[in-house]
Amino acid sequence: TAYAETAAAPQTEGQKQAAEGAAKLAKGEDDEPHIGTMPKADAHRVYVNDPAHFAAITQQFIIDGASGNVLGMTDGGFLPNPVISNDGTVIAQVSTVFERIARGKRTDYVEVFDTETLLPSADIELPNTPRFLIGTYPQMSTLTPDNKTLLFYQFSPSPAVGLVDLANKKFDRMIDVPDCYEMFPTANDTFYMHCRDGSMAKVEFGGAEPKISHSEVFHGEDDHLINTPAYSMKAKKILWPTYTGKIYPVDLSGDQAKVDKAIEAFTEAERKEGWAPGGWQPIAFHRVKDRIYLLADKREEWTHKDPSRFVFVIDAKTGERVKKIEMGHEIDAINVSQNAEGTLLYGLSTGDRTLYIYDEETGKEVRHVDQLGRGPQVITVSDMES
Amino acid sequence: TAYAETAAAPQTEGQKQAAEGAAKLAKGEDDEPHIGTMPKADAHRVYVNDPAHFAAITQQFIIDGASGNVLGMTDGGFLPNPVISNDGTVIAQVSTVFERIARGKRTDYVEVFDTETLLPSADIELPNTPRFLIGTYPQMSTLTPDNKTLLFYQFSPSPAVGLVDLANKKFDRMIDVPDCYEMFPTANDTFYMHCRDGSMAKVEFGGAEPKISHSEVFHGEDDHLINTPAYSMKAKKILWPTYTGKIYPVDLSGDQAKVDKAIEAFTEAERKEGWAPGGWQPIAFHRVKDRIYLLADKREEWTHKDPSRFVFVIDAKTGERVKKIEMGHEIDAINVSQNAEGTLLYGLSTGDRTLYIYDEETGKEVRHVDQLGRGPQVITVSDMES
Amino acid sequence: RAAAEGATHAPGPREARGKWEPQDHDVQSCNYWRHCSIDGNICDCSGGSLTTCPPGTKLATASWVASCYNPTDGQSYLIAYRDCCGANVSGRCPCLNTEGELPVYRPEFGNDIIWCFGAEDDAMTYHCTISPIVGKAS
Amino acid sequence: RAAAEGATHAPGPREARGKWEPQDHDVQSCNYWRHCSIDGNICDCSGGSLTTCPPGTKLATASWVASCYNPTDGQSYLIAYRDCCGANVSGRCPCLNTEGELPVYRPEFGNDIIWCFGAEDDAMTYHCTISPIVGKAS
Amino acid sequence: ATLGATGAFAEDKVTVPSHDAVAAAEAPKDAVVVNIAKMKYETPEIKIKPGQTVVWINQEAMPHNVEFQAGVTGEAALKGPMLKKEQAYSVTFNEAGEFPYHCTPHPFMRGKVIVE
Amino acid sequence: ATLGATGAFAEDKVTVPSHDAVAAAEAPKDAVVVNIAKMKYETPEIKIKPGQTVVWINQEAMPHNVEFQAGVTGEAALKGPMLKKEQAYSVTFNEAGEFPYHCTPHPFMRGKVIVE
Numbered sequence A, B: 001t002a003y004a005e006t007a008a009a010p011q012t013e014g015q016k017q018a019a020e021g022a023a024k025l026a027k028g029e030d031d032e033p034h035i036g037t038m039p040k041a042d043a044h045r046v047y048v049n050d051p052a053h054f055a056a057i058t059q060q061f062i063i064d065g066a067s068g069n070v071l072g073m074t075d076g077g078f079l080p081n082p083v084i085s086n087d088g089t090v091i092a093q094v095s096t097v098f099e100r101i102a103r104g105k106r107t108d109y110v111e112v113f114d115t116e117t118l119l120p121s122a123d124i125e126l127p128n129t130p131r132f133l134i135g136t137y138p139q140m141s142t143l144t145p146d147n148k149t150l151l152f153y154q155f156s157p158s159p160a161v162g163l164v165d166l167a168n169k170k171f172d173r174m175i176d177v178p179d180c181y182e183m184f185p186t187a188n189d190t191f192y193m194h195c196r197d198g199s200m201a202k203v204e205f206g207g208a209e210p211k212i213s214h215s216e217v218f219h220g221e222d223d224h225l226i227n228t229p230a231y232s233m234k235a236k237k238i239l240w241p242t243y244t245g246k247i248y249p250v251d252l253s254g255d256q257a258k259v260d261k262a263i264e265a266f267t268e269a270e271r272k273e274g275w276a277p278g279g280w281q282p283i284a285f286h287r288v289k290d291r292i293y294l295l296a297d298k299r300e301e302w303t304h305k306d307p308s309r310f311v312f313v314i315d316a317k318t319g320e321r322v323k324k325i326e327m328g329h330e331i332d333a334i335n336v337s338q339n340a341e342g343t344l345l346y347g348l349s350t351g352d353r354t355l356y357i358y359d360e361e362t363g364k365e366v367r368h369v370d371q372l373g374r375g376p377q378v379i380t381v382s383d384m385e386s
Numbered sequence C, D: 001r002a003a004a005e006g007a008t009h010a011p012g013p014r015e016a017r018g019k020w021e022p023q024d025h026d027v028q029s030c031n032y033w034r035h036c037s038i039d040g041n042i043c044d045c046s047g048g049s050l051t052t053c054p055p056g057t058k059l060a061t062a063s064w065v066a067s068c069y070n071p072t073d074g075q076s077y078l079i080a081y082r083d084c085c086g087a088n089v090s091g092r093c094p095c096l097n098t099e100g101e102l103p104v105y106r107p108e109f110g111n112d113i114i115w116c117f118g119a120e121d122d123a124m125t126y127h128c129t130i131s132p133i134v135g136k137a138s
Numbered sequence E, F: 001a002t003l004g005a006t007g008a009f010a011e012d013k014v015t016v017p018s019h020d021a022v023a024a025a026e027a028p029k030d031a032v033v034v035n036i037a038k039m040k041y042e043t044p045e046i047k048i049k050p051g052q053t054v055v056w057i058n059q060e061a062m063p064h065n066v067e068f069q070a071g072v073t074g075e076a077a078l079k080g081p082m083l084k085k086e087q088a089y090s091v092t093f094n095e096a097g098e099f100p101y102h103c104t105p106h107p108f109m110r111g112k113v114i115v116e
């Protein structure tokens, strides 16, 4: 069946290429194959990671949200963590490979990709295979604000955070930390973590010895804080929902973590009906708009990693619900481009292996990008706004 | 919905395990987790290889055709060749891995698996990364009849066959060969190849210098011999179909290759209707029954790698058609267990990622094994009959 | 097509967001009662069994746990999900259940972690998971 | 669901065993005329284009060829399918066409071979294929 | 470190009577007991004399073990078996020193044996 | 082997005027021509004197090249560019010797330059 085109629909990438190819041929111009380069990152650049359901090798898709074109891909080993800077100048990952596919000598390493050629510009081995192997949580590997230090997490035999000097392309050191998880950098020598006891730890690593302090405990044992909160490094703010949709705004802009009044995404009546967040990456934050996006649905208890079909948009300042967007698909992860005008809402379906892209203002789906690996779960965006 | 069971249907593996687990629990017996071992190979052992559409790492599934249970799996690198001995004592592969997933230092190696533990018992690196990287053709890697030497093919810069001493776990040497492809061993120091000029080459490598001779050219330039003929090492016989279903029986039991009268699988009328073989591995041979199985369908010209839905069973001695089996699925590869009684016909669907198993006598589908990787294409069986 | 005898394919993961309804008759189905918090692939589908690892893999000593309800006897048991490691993921019988599953800072009940600790040869890739009982749920 | 603008997914491989019916309006569809003997993934779908490799890959010098019919001008052209190598297979826009495809002993027209020869750094893994014209089909 | 017939690691500072879990009732009678319950070693820091044996007894269904990192009890790490409820594991400490340990799946469970 | 400004590999036995394909018309006029057609080097074995240049001209649409394996013309392999129809590639042979070559994608296409 012929591909249906309407006068109004813009040309797809495939159609553009066909038209250009036909035009060149008609003019008698030779094809000159070569290797392409990546365009400069902009606010509509979006990265989708495919952990491929625990496969020994994985992939990342670099996509232009405005057109839906895949711009390039990177290969990763076992459960790599993507690391993307806010200014778009650093594309890196913390990864693990084995000498014989899935066994033999293990190598943990940081790989940095040239942003134009996508060829590796650094390959930094980490001593003692330290990295925590776990499903992909964005905050298990991060950059400091100056992009010079990469942080990664170690779990066993004892929690620690590793520092990698990207500027000099070498491993720096491990810092022992308390029983705390994930990293939220606020300065080039400071990051916060969330601890088992329910407090936030502040880790200052600029001096000879790390300086570690704790906030008050801010949630009880029965408030289960999800693994993949939304973090804005520029705002120094975490939006941390629990399984029931209580969202803790954790303000890291001061001397110590300060947790503001929690926002209940749902009324008590809604919660009784079963409304609760769910998915792999079910919360996003738009810094300039100061809006929270929560992926949620009516669900049975203990289904917090099942996909959801709705996004609730919440004003972060007032806690008021702005709107509810029907995603039209089973969505596992969401994110939002950080530009103020023409904001895009991204909804990734692991089962469909498709990134659905919506106009944030109208809530309408405007395009989609399919064939994204085997089990894509994570969406990363940069925040290039001032 | 509850799983529907009839009194007649035998217990599946999953049902058996559930019943055993419940019984143990009721008796108060503790679970004692441990690592299982492989049962001894029998005539219903079948191996399915998944090249995963050119992925950098791949898998092989070891299946009991009689029950449909997966007995174990092996990992492979890029486009590995499975190597299984006729007596079931050798499970090996020729494989390729890279230091950084799909780039960096390349290693070609032969890996032998312990048949009980499936752990590697040998890892033999091949010097100069010689192996031919191509879609998986069974005859690009083979064993000699005594299982002591593994042969693999090199294409570039110049055709050669590599010898690997399995007994002593070391690479032996490369033998330069003419412009010929694939290996059909007939003795521990002799194999045949098919050549670009349409002859068969005989390569005797027992002496200091290899001795190479050619048969007559036995087919014209327009007879396209498919890449994956059926070969019985015990019968020293190749059944080699062309794109149009003309099957050349190549007898390697004498001093030189002798090509018997070709068998036309289809009448001229049938060929005019479009009947022709097609798939990845579209021909199988049952040595004891002396029967040929050809996977075919009505097809347009130049669709020789598309799947087919029928298997034509042909008496190899008379060339007469015995029967036509409706496979009921889009099948890409076939094979047959070599036992005389209770013979199983295997039909692998790359698109369904499923091995369908048929009673060869009745032609009825009796079970299937699904979830076989991403793009399984090759079925290997042993010939344990005398 | 008509169901062939010994159909080996298991019903897939449960309906999204649906109630957990455990059964006790088919280990290869994601709603088998012991798999109430499994994340990964059922070992019985790739050469292992309910409580054994497939040949060629390495058995972890560590695990995460969940308290799963057995519909046959009405009791809840503590399941210690141990991973079989050192091989690529099997890809057969994938399931993700999260009964009682807690976030990473309560790792004892967390199933995102690669629980290969203690496996021989420091094997740390994930192939599949077994579901042995370690006791009654307290 | 209603087709969204700029739908990026291409119709899949052609109907099994069916006639080759080439089109000249969408490179990301398997029946684009130049892909008449392609085996693998279309580079335009993963950051390349009809004749360029995606960033991060290496371009082979060698290729296999096929003579493909252009429905627009009624001519046949020789397409030299060059692989982009050194990265894992893209997985996007997979196609297998075999117009004029010959067995391995006629490798010049064979598409099962990993045609990465000549790529920088001896890259030999397959990512995708481009479809440049090298001349009129003789 | 090679395992001798008695279970002793010749160059290590400890002796391990059994590398498998034993029923709590079979634990060495004169050993110093450290109970494990509620995700904790109940007595996380204990002091003993050289030659004394410590036995860890798991009092809950949640499996726990003890693990001494490489360099602590000997060159290699000493990873005790996972203990089910009412299972025990013993280690005899032959030399003076401080021996920190943790639970393999639960790194936040930590303890220390001080031998002096 | 480092590429000098003139395209000469200092320690190699050959000089390569251009590493890219050139139009057949632009090939060196005094070179010995080896035409490539019908999947063959038309004159697979040629004899020349030291200092002479050989030019391969592809006469068909099927791309071909010439490749000299490592150790033949120099330490490294010399891989000529793929030639389209009516494109050419030249090599000047400075030293005596036998120089076998093949076509990279078509190893069955072989030739030899004998320099004496």
Ligand SMILES: [Cu+2]
Residues within 6 Å of the ligand: E039, E063, E064, E065, E103, E104, E105, E106, E109
């Ligand atoms: Cu513990």
Ligand SMILES: [Cu+2]
Residues within 6 Å of the ligand: F039, F063, F064, F065, F103, F104, F105, F106, F109
């Ligand atoms: Cu050639």
